[in-house]
Amino acid sequence: MWEYAPAPENRDIANLKPSYRMFLDGEFVEGAGEPLKTVNPATEEVLAEVSTADKNDVDRAVKAARRAYDRVWGKMPGAERAKYIYRIARMIAERARELAVLESLDNGKPIKESRDVDVPTASAHFFYHAGWADKLGYAGLGPDPRPLGVAGQVIPWNFPLLMAAWKIAPALACGNTVVLKPAETTPLTALVLAEIIQQAELPPGVVNILPGAGDVGAELVSHAGVDKVAFTGSTDVGKLIQRSLAGKGKKVTLELGGKAANVVFDDAPLDQAVEGIVNGIFFNQGHVCCAGSRLLVQESVADELIEKLHARVSTLRIGDPLDKNTDVGAINSREQLTKITELVESGESEGAEKWVSPCPLPDKGFFFAPTVFSGVSQAMRIAREEIFGPVLSVLTFRTPDEAIAKANNTPYGLSAGIWTEKGSRILWAANKLRAGVVWANTFNRFDPTAPFGGYQESGFGREGGRTGLEAYLDV
Amino acid sequence: MSDRLSVAKTYKLYIGGAFPRSESGRSYVVRDSKGGFLANAAQGSRKDVREAVVAARKAFGGWSGATAYNRGQVLYRVAELLEGRREQFIAETAASEGIATKKAQSTVDAAIDRWVWYAGWTDKIATVLGASNPVAGPYFSFSVPEPTGVVGVLAPQASSLLGLVSVVAPVIATGNTAVVITSQDRPLPAITLSEVLATSDVPGGVVNIVTGRTAELAPWLASHADVNALDLAGAPESMRAELEGAAADTVKRVLRARATEPDWTAQPDMSRLRAFVESKTVWHPMGV
Numbered sequence: 001m002w003e004y005a006p007a008p009e010n011r012d013i014a015n016l017k018p019s020y021r022m023f024l025d026g027e028f029v030e031g032a033g034e035p036l037k038t039v040n041p042a043t044e045e046v047l048a049e050v051s052t053a054d055k056n057d058v059d060r061a062v063k064a065a066r067r068a069y070d071r072v073w074g075k076m077p078g079a080e081r082a083k084y085i086y087r088i089a090r091m092i093a094e095r096a097r098e099l100a101v102l103e104s105l106d107n108g109k110p111i112k113e114s115r116d117v118d119v120p121t122a123s124a125h126f127f128y129h130a131g132w133a134d135k136l137g138y139a140g141l142g143p144d145p146r147p148l149g150v151a152g153q154v155i156p157w158n159f160p161l162l163m164a165a166w167k168i169a170p171a172l173a174c175g176n177t178v179v180l181k182p183a184e185t186t187p188l189t190a191l192v193l194a195e196i197i198q199q200a201e202l203p204p205g206v207v208n209i210l211p212g213a214g215d216v217g218a219e220l221v222s223h224a225g226v227d228k229v230a231f232t233g234s235t236d237v238g239k240l241i242q243r244s245l246a247g248k249g250k251k252v253t254l255e256l257g258g259k260a261a262n263v264v265f266d267d268a269p270l271d272q273a274v275e276g277i278v279n280g281i282f283f284n285q286g287h288v289c290c291a292g293s294r295l296l297v298q299e300s301v302a303d304e305l306i307e308k309l310h311a312r313v314s315t316l317r318i319g320d321p322l323d324k325n326t327d328v329g330a331i332n333s334r335e336q337l338t339k340i341t342e343l344v345e346s347g348e349s350e351g352a353e354k355w356v357s358p359c360p361l362p363d364k365g366f367f368f369a370p371t372v373f374s375g376v377s378q379a380m381r382i383a384r385e386e387i388f389g390p391v392l393s394v395l396t397f398r399t400p401d402e403a404i405a406k407a408n409n410t411p412y413g414l415s416a417g418i419w420t421e422k423g424s425r426i427l428w429a430a431n432k433l434r435a436g437v438v439w440a441n442t443f444n445r446f447d448p449t450a451p452f453g454g455y456q457e458s459g460f461g462r463e464g465g466r467t468g469l470e471a472y473l474d475v
Numbered sequence: 476m477s478d479r480l481s482v483a484k485t486y487k488l489y490i491g492g493a494f495p496r497s498e499s500g501r502s503y504v505v506r507d508s509k510g511g512f513l514a515n516a517a518q519g520s521r522k523d524v525r526e527a528v529v530a531a532r533k534a535f536g537g538w539s540g541a542t543a544y545n546r547g548q549v550l551y552r553v554a555e556l557l558e559g560r561r562e563q564f565i566a567e568t569a570a571s572e573g574i575a576t577k578k579a580q581s582t583v584d585a586a587i588d589r590w591v592w593y594a595g596w597t598d599k600i601a602t603v604l605g606a607s608n609p610v611a612g613p614y615f616s617f618s619v620p621e622p623t624g625v626v627g628v629l630a631p632q633a634s635s636l637l638g639l640v641s642v643v644a645p646v647i648a649t650g651n652t653a654v655v656i657t658s659q660d661r662p663l664p665a666i667t668l669s670e671v672l673a674t675s676d677v678p679g680g681v682v683n684i685v686t687g688r689t690a691e692l693a694p695w696l697a698s699h700a701d702v703n704a705l706d707l708a709g710a711p712e713s714m715r716a717e718l719e720g721a722a723a724d725t726v727k728r729v730l731r732a733r734a735t736e737p738d739w740t741a742q743p744d745m746s747r748l749r750a751f752v753e754s755k756t757v758w759h760p761m762g763v
Contacts, residue, residue, distance in 0.1 A: 124611065140603060142744075235726070242723035247716020254726065411725070430757045440759045447610035451618050451754045456703065457726045465618060466606055467754045475746065 004317065007324040009111045014102040020050045020187065022211055023194035024057065025064035026204025031057045033212055038187060041108035042321050042330040042365040050187045053210035055219050058179070061208040062225040065150040065177040068205030073177050074147055078134030085130035085172055087200040088193075092123040092165075095196065099189055103161055104321040106188040108330030108366070109284050111322050121446055122165035125464075128448035129169035132469060136174065139466050145473040147175030148251055149227035154217040155190075156233045157183035157332050158287040158388075164190045166463045167230055168207060169448075174472035176228060179208045181220055185333050187211035218244075226250060228472065232289075235386075235412070235457050253461025253471040255289065255453055257386040258414030261407035262292035262443065263429065265400070266301045268419035272441065274308045277392070280417060280443035282316060282328055282370055286390040287336070289458075290415035292443055294376075294383060295394045296403050302396045306374055310355055313370050318359050328390055331366040340368055340389035347373050347382035352393070378409055386412070400425065404432045413455030417443050436462070486516045486662070488523055488686065489669035491530030492679015497687070498522050505663060508573025516662045519687035521695045524654065527683035528699050531625040531652040534680030539622045539650035543598035550594035550648060552675040557587045560671065564636060564664060571635045571661040585740050586640040592743070593644035600649055600748055613761045620752035622650035623728055624703030627696040629689060629718075631709045635661035637739045639668065642708045645747035647681055654683045654702070656693060658709060662686035690714060697721040704728040704751050708736075 019035075021028040033052030040047050053061070073081070092099065096119045103114040137143050151171045155163035160182060171178050182190035194209045210216060214237070221229045221241055228251045231241050235256040245252055262280050264273050280292025297305050321329035331337045348354055352373040361367045368390055376383050376393040383393050397403040407416055416435040418426055426440045436454045439445060446452065451465035461471045486505075487494040496502075501518035517523075538546070557564065561583055569579035601619050608616040626646045631638030635658045646653045657665035669684045685692060689711060697705055698721040705722050707715055710732055722729050730750040 239723050239726060242726060243720045246719035246723065249731070256726065426759065430755075436753060436755055438755060438757045440757065442614065442758055442760050445610070445612070445614060445616075445758050447608065447612070447616065450608040450610050450616045450756050450758070451606075452756065453754065455623075455753050455755075459726060460728050462754050465608060465754075465756075467604070467618065470749070 004325045006320070008320060009101055009322045009324060011101060011105060011322060013098055014105055015098055016047060016102065016105065018048055020048055020191045022051050022053055022057065023191065023198070023207070023209040024061050025208065026198065028194070031210065033057065033216065036184060036211065036213070038106055038185065040105050041332050042362070044365055047105055048188065050191070050211050052212035053216050057210060058216060058219045058223060061179045061210055062150055062152070062223045064205035065179050065208055066225055068203055069149055069177040072203040073206045074175055078136060078175070081172065081175065082130045082133035084200060084202050085126050085133060085169065088196055089123050089126035089130060091196045091200055092119065092126065092193070095192070096120065096123070099161060099192060101322065102192060103189050104329065106186050107157065107160055108321050108332050110326040110329040111324055112326070113284060118159055118162045122162045125165040125448045126169045129173035133173040136469065136473065139469050141470060141473055141475040145475050148472060148474050149176060150225055151176045151178050151228040151230060151472065152220040152223060152226035153178060153180040153230045154221060154233065155180065155182055157186040158284060158289070160186035161189035161193060163232055164193055170463070170468055171472050172206065174469060176472055177206050179210060179220055179226070181210050181212060181217045184211070184213045221245065230471065231255070238459060251471070254459035255461070255463065256457065256459040258289045258291070258412045258454065258458050259294055259384065259386055259410045260290055260292045260415040260417065260435065261294045261296050261433070262417035263296045263403050263407055263419065264298060264301070264305060265420035265425060266298040267421050268301070269421060270301065270305055270308060273305065273419040274312050276417065276419065276441070276443045277309060278312055278316070281392045282313070282390050283444050285328055285331055285368070287332060287388055288444065290437060290444065292417050293387060293392060295392055296406055297394060297396050298403070299396045299398050306394060309372060313357050313372060314359065316357060316359060316370055318367060318369060319362050328370060331368050331389060334366055336388065337366045337368060340387055340391060343382060343385060343387045344371060344391055347376070347380060347393070350380045350382070352376045352380060352382060378406060384410065400429070404429065408434045411457040414458035415439065484514070486514050486666045486686070488517050488519055489666065489673070489682070489684040490523065490527045491533070491683065492673060498526070503687070505660070507570050513570060514663060516666070516686045519685035519692055521692070523685050524692050524695045525699065527654040527685055528625060528701050530680040530683050531654050532701055534678055535624060535652045537678055538647070538652055538681045541650070543601070546648065546650065547594045547597035549676045550590055550597065550644065553671060553677065554587050554590035554594065556671045556675045557590065561587070564667065567664050567667055568636045571663055572633070582637050586637045589637070589640050589743070590644055593648040596748060597648050600752070603745070604749065604752065604754070608756065614758050615761055616756060616758045618754050618756045620649065621755050623751045623753055624651060625701060626651045626653050626704045626706060626751050627699070627702045628653050628655045628706045629693055629709040630655050630657050630665065631736050631739070632658045632660070632689070633736050634739045636664040636668065638708070638736070639665050641739045641743060642706055642747065643682060646706070646751055649748055649752050651751050652681045654696060655685065656689055656696060657684060657686045659687070659689045693718055694721060698724060700725050702727060704730070706730045706750070707732040
């Protein structure tokens with residue numbers, strides 16, 4: 001293992017403020033909810049106090065969004081809406097470094113990921129959707145598709161800014177107004193995005209951002225003034241939302257959990273596959289709904305692959321998220337760390353063979369060493385349940401048909417991976433895998449032009465691409 | 476007129492390509508609009524619904540894996556056979572719905588034409604809904620629509636043939652398989668349609684038809700864990716919220732019904748085709 005000198009990013013660049021307020025009707029205002037303290041998961045220090053919404057604040061925000069929709073945004077020509085959205089894209093890019101540092105502080109993800117993935121992709125998402133605003137008639141959904149009205153959106157903590165962009169950009173492009181609730185543990189970058197939205201001079205009420213816990217989200221999605229609900233998060237909460245909205249007539253899209261199979265055939269380029277497997281499960285500490293958490297390896301190459309994998313994972317550097325050399329950052333919260341620990345214990349007690357990276361861990365903060373289970377059977381919890389952490393379960397198969405059967409043996413269906421040099425096998429497997437995104441000889445690639453979303457209990461509706469517009473139009 | 480007594484048909488269920496009676500042994504009286512006796516229909520049960528779901532799941536691999544061209548030909552073949560039995564459907568629809576022969580004729584004609592319309596869609600959906608994604612990097616990325624899986628269909632209550640065809644054809648055109656609960660009071664054209672399906676190259680299990688009490692059967696379909704989507708077209712208004720709620724247990728896609736049954740004679744758009752497809756995005760690196 002090579003030694004690296006620390007290369008920390010300067011945390012002052014985050015412009016961290018002692019307190020943040022919610023964004024309602026174009027103003028930053030105190031919420032009436034109990035303020036929350038957001039914590040740096042790498043150090044457990046409090047970063048800032050954030051005001052939260054109560055029921056009445058949610059009502060005010062939805063009414064502000066309705067006014068903005070009725071009076072301004074809903075009837076604004078698409079070309080004008082587009083220019084506002086382009087402004088947001090540009091301003092995110094201008095403040096990219098600040099946002100990246102703040103994201104790593106609040107979320108715990110490595111700075112190289114927030115810098116190279118989260119923030120640039122968020123900007124790209126606004127830029128892409130801005131262009132749709134005056135071209136919706138070309139989306140194949142009728143000559144003049146209409147917006148839905150007010151969108152209530154609830155997002156998770158794993159990609160705080162990027163998920164806000166995935167939600168807000170298409171909603172605005174299609175002519176809707178927005179009330180968005182960021183996750184309880186990661187509200188900061190969404191509130192800086194609110195600053196950007198204010199600086200971009202969006203009309204008041206077009207976007208409202210209300211921090212808070214799950215109760216605020218429940219209040220928001222069930223509010224009678226909300227026409228459209230978009231949720232990204234756990235399958236359990238997604239089901240609750242779908243059930244609670246039954247018969248209410250609101251358009252709903254859900255992007256939920258996953259237990260993706262990453263399938264390695266015996267002719268795969270193994271070194272390249274190892275890189276993809278590592279990226280698939282250890283990117284963002286495995287806090288990724290589409291993480292490649294079930295590795296399916298053809299039996300004849302399993303030993304060789306696992307050995308290479310252990311060697312590679314041993315070189316991953318775990319630690320300070322702000323260090324540019326860090327590969328795996330902090331687990332987002334104590335709660336999530338507890339959940340990961342519990343599932344890993346179940347893997348051991350159910351008889352899987354545990355291997356843990358020997359890398360040193362910081363002595364404070366929420367960290368979990370990259371873990372690889374081999375000898376996993378399909379019935380084990382670690383093969384069935386979403387762990388949402390840096391834990392890989394390795395299963396084996398003998399024939400391609402068996403690989404597909406095992407890969408599809410899950411109620412989820414968000415993503416899948418294929419590793420083989422054989423083109424016809426890639427296309428065959430891509431066709432057979434029941435998942436919304438299939439990465440072949442790569443993993444965890446995202447782009448605003450490429451629709452993303454799940455089959456089965458991974459949710460419904462797509463984000464990105466032409467298809468993603470359907471979620472925000474009355475079609 | 477001869478004095479000959481006609482041979483009356485026994486109306487049964489259509490499951491997995493076969494015509495079983497309800498396992499429950501129950502039947503119910505189907506009457507015309509004036510209250511006259513038409514026939515006894517099988518009164519399907521929870522177990523019949525579950526058998527139908529098993530059949531639909533079993534048929535899904537073959538049907539979704541068939542070429543779009545093949546599916547188009549099969550759907551077109553349904554139109555051909557329906558045309559051949561046009562007079563029978565006119566009589567049965569007129570009796571079921573209490574409409575004049577002339578209206579029944581136009582209804583049956585529209586139903587035949589609807590099969591032709593959807594037959595033509597099978598090999599165009601991927602072109603229209605799919606995409607080449609111009610991602611910002613050295614990757615080839617494309618998206619294709621794929622069938623959602625097993626779709627539970629509550630057929631329209633009033634329009635016993637045209638409404639039925641209008642909801643079933645788009646479901647199977649995209650490669651899904653269907654479990655259909657027919658109009659409760661007007662089930663006979665659906666069963667006669669199943670005879671057409673059985674003889675027109677639609678593989679057994681692709682469409683399964685259960686007659687009976689909608690209120691009894693629909694909750695089993697809505698909550699069945701191996702059903703991927705639900706079309707509420709013919710759901711009683713009082714049950715729609717409950718059914719949608721039950722569907723949430725396995726995150727089913729739900730196509731809601733309008734407040735009143737739509738005019739099925741209107742030319743459809745793509746919305747029913749879009750309702751039961753999933754978009755799959757595939758990525759591969761480019762390089763030498």
